[in-house]
Amino acid sequence: MADVTVVGGGVIGLTSALRLARAGHRVACVRDLPASATVSAVAGGLWFPYHVEPRERVLQWGAVTRRELTSVAADPDAGVALRAGVMVERDEVPDRWWLEGIDEWREAGSADLPQGARSGVVVRLPVVTMPVHLAWLEERCRAAGVSLDTASVRTLDEVSGEVVVVAAGLRTADLVPGVVVEPSRGQVALLANPGVSRWLVDPGSPAGLTYVLPHPSWVVCGGTDVEGTLDERPDPVVHAAIVERCRSAVPELREAEVLGSRVGLRPLSASVSLAVSDVAGRPVVTNAGHGGAGVTLAWGCAGEVVALVAGLS
Numbered sequence: 001m002a003d004v005t006v007v008g009g010g011v012i013g014l015t016s017a018l019r020l021a022r023a024g025h026r027v028a029c030v031r032d033l034p035a036s037a038t039v040s041a042v043a044g045g046l047w048f049p050y051h052v053e054p055r056e057r058v059l060q061w062g063a064v065t066r067r068e069l070t071s072v073a074a075d076p077d078a079g080v081a082l083r084a085g086v087m088v089e090r091d092e093v094p095d096r097w098w099l100e101g102i103d104e105w106r107e108a109g110s111a112d113l114p115q116g117a118r119s120g121v122v123v124r125l126p127v128v129t130m131p132v133h134l135a136w137l138e139e140r141c142r143a144a145g146v147s148l149d150t151a152s153v154r155t156l157d158e159v160s161g162e163v164v165v166v167a168a169g170l171r172t173a174d175l176v177p178g179v180v181v182e183p184s185r186g187q188v189a190l191l192a193n194p195g196v197s198r199w200l201v202d203p204g205s206p207a208g209l210t211y212v213l214p215h216p217s218w219v220v221c222g223g224t225d226v227e228g229t230l231d232e233r234p235d236p237v238v239h240a241a242i243v244e245r246c247r248s249a250v251p252e253l254r255e256a257e258v259l260g261s262r263v264g265l266r267p268l269s270a271s272v273s274l275a276v277s278d279v280a281g282r283p284v285v286t287n288a289g290h291g292g293a294g295v296t297l298a299w300g301c302a303g304e305v306v307a308l309v310a311g312l313s
Contacts, residue, residue: 001025002309005161007153007175008168009033010040011130011294014137015302016167016287021144023306028147030159035134039169042264043295044188044213044220045128046199048087049098050292051184051225053271058293061272061300063101068299069126077139079132083214085199086112088120096121114202114249127199128295129215156279163309165285169267172288179273181289183265185226187234189242190259191219196252207245218259221246225292227268234261266292274301276308283312 001024006017009031017029035041047066049058072078086108099105099121108120141148156164156175166172166179173181193214202210213220221242239261247253269289276285285308290297 002162002312003160004028004163004165004309005030005159006165006167007031007159008166009035009148010038010167010169011134011137011298012169012287012290012301013167014134014141015298016165016305017146018137018141018144019299019302019306020165020309021141021146023310025309027145028149028161029141030149030151030153032150032152035138036131038134039264039266040134040294041130042186042188042262043130044211044222045130045133045215045295046201046211046213047126047128047296048201048293049296051266051268052291052293052297055097057272058297059097059100061297061304062293064300064303065296065298066126069128073126077132078136079129081127082124083127083197083199084122084124085201086120086122088113088117088200088202088204090117090204092118094119099123114205116206117202127213127215130295156284163283163285163312164279165287165305165309167287169288170265172267172273172286176277176279176284176286178277179286179288181267181269181273182227183230184268184291185224185229185231185263186222186266186292187224187238187242187261187263188220188222189239189246189261191221191243191253192257192259193217193219194252194256196250200249202249205245205249207248208241210245210249212246212250212253219253219256221253225266230265232263232265234263272297272301274304274308276312285309
């Protein structure tokens, strides 16, 4: 068993730390922000492999994570609900690669679909209320013996441990040579939930990327996917457009109170970086580049982190 330091405290860092501790390692998790202030907390929380590669590995990691989230949905503190919803398709030949291994779905009927949509699937998937789930993960980490420390890591020289796992999202590229992670700006609006229970995702909507993801007290409405910017200030014009198109897609939201706006920077990469490298004579495992699918891949990738660390002995 090794002394392992995980750098990063979002959903990827916390699941990595928890899986490592449960495997018997001595684990410290160092993060510069509390989980509630990370990009993970902004996420809508639907299990769906959005804007991430490579597909074959994504399917494997995603299947592990879906099973894990399904298994903890019965825990009221975990912040996970299994909800039915519709994935809208507007292409003539829809690409349903992500459905591999999912049995509980059906073809969407006309009553399920917005105007102009060619087809879609109705499917039951985990929807994760991220602020609740992140707090739950932190408690599980503490219970497993993980030390949760707050510090701003500028270089890995500042970090102790026989093995370092870097799960720091966009910051991973600053800490590990050769890792490329780029930002994609996602803005969402939060509306009070008037009783909506079914989610909707319409990525090809003529009005723009549209998704409505219900949680017990609020609905995450989106969104945007703008690459190459680090601006985290909500744009009021974009906010108004998101609210309008989501209210149009789900009329139950017409009178719902607008609670606010949030922006998060998705960590994009040509491929998820899950690998071991040598940095100044010490093994460093990277777990980064999950795009818009951090919560979708977290448990599967964390399991591979454990396997990579075990392979070092």
